[in-house]
Amino acid sequence: MEPPWPWLWLLCCCELCLGDARPSATVARTWPRSREREAAAFRESLNRHRYLNSFPHENSSAIYGINQFSYLFPEDFKVIYLSSRPAWSPRYPAERQMPIPNMSFPLRFDWRDKHVVTQVRSQQMCGGCWAFSVVGAVESVCAIQGKPLEDLSVQQVIDCSFNNYGCRGGSPLSALSWLNKTQVKLVADSEYPFKAENGLCHYFPGSHSGVSIKDFSAYDFSEQEDEMAKALLTFGPLVVIVDAVSWQDYLGGIIQHHCSSGEANHAVLITGFDRTGNIPYWIVRNSWGDSWGIEGYAHVKMGGNVCGIADSVSAVFV
Template identity: 40%
Template structure:
């Protein structure tokens, strides 16, 4: 009841001043208020670009609750190059490969946003189900399907939660590359969300072996630490990618570009998102990351992550997919 009470107040507070702000702050753990102040004081750059922190729908959680409920779901279990096929192995890699120089960088579009093409579905909310790995992976599959056939259809995340093996554990966690690996090995078709609706809890697998859903044709899984130009290349010339990240400092994120205070080591990866675009024209170039914490979180459900420094570990595990 306390959590629900606070969530309602945080949602309507900007539209009304009838509530006592002090009472709301009474529900916020002191450590979160201290972290908000610390992160805001350390954020750098112009006001329009630096990350901003404040009260969100997750701010009433203790740090342990936040980590246990939202940051225990992405579990990278082996080096990315051991999955599927590397991006470098594409037969037309020579067309994609280049070194990052001003001259070469100009080959890429300065801005890419797949949302403007009508191929990116709405932001979803994983709630208390630790299935970011499924939301992000199924999300890029439905976008790649839409790019191919011109029709955006929401695919079933619940099917992945209920059915994916190879170490994936439903709402208890999984991995973006493990899911793609399982889908490729089993040739399982991902059904539509309408046919296999989201329930945000573990359930008995009801996969339809004869379903004419979306199947993985090939996929890539790579580490691009120190080579983020390849992430830009993949997004611009192929489509959105799923990445594992460290979201420990995202609990109180309101907007702007996250540039600092976000460890990028593989051991700290704990969440997964989709990178659906980037902007190289911004004062602080950034990726557009689609999250799965609902449209009211961050930038209407999105987070902007600084480009080029493996911020939040986003370059450690990068997955792309071709679908049938």
């Protein structure tokens, strides 16, 4: 069997997405490549899909099947994409957190409906999910405040965030701390385009136009997802870190199970939620291109902290 997708096209997300990633840990570019190995991984994936789809489920439950990652063994996928660890320190004390107003919230809400969320992008071979999630939040919060919606430079964060490892991994909290301390202005993506590799930091004069953040708040909503929904309504799209081990095979529906690694390994952006059906869910923007999942998005069950989605949540203020 000849795989329909070339190997390089498969490497479109984080090789080392988060946390304590170091240059010596990079493995994606040296991973053994062969059509025989890809074909064997594809055959194994068919058995895995049957297993994942065998659990009792409703029509809205997640569906798993063939996608751009089906020619990777699970262990390869984990090593290339999910082998890093989130940087949990420094912990941010409660007194630094922006208070969340008490409010009722609707059955459904999505910031995309307000036209304040940019299009899904692809990380390609760069392990920069941490940067994509942070920049996506900044873009949306600016638009919520009435500024034009535009793609800001992810490459600028990858190249210049000195407390991360660029395409070799990083932490959203570290990136937000860097933006807050340095007051770096993020420029338009057109001025500092994405290259999918590390580069030298390009500095702009202070008079150059751009967006700097005023502050950010980090929360643990692991047993307070209603509060998390209020934060989303109040502050804008939220940066979260998840266990995405089962997302290799995700095609659509609501993820409720199979997040089994027990550790966070991937950064994404929550844009909304939907509680109108039998299973309420978060609406989650990924950065693996719009051919993955539901046009680049995943639906993850609200309640129960599925995939650790509520453990590390950040809101941005500009």
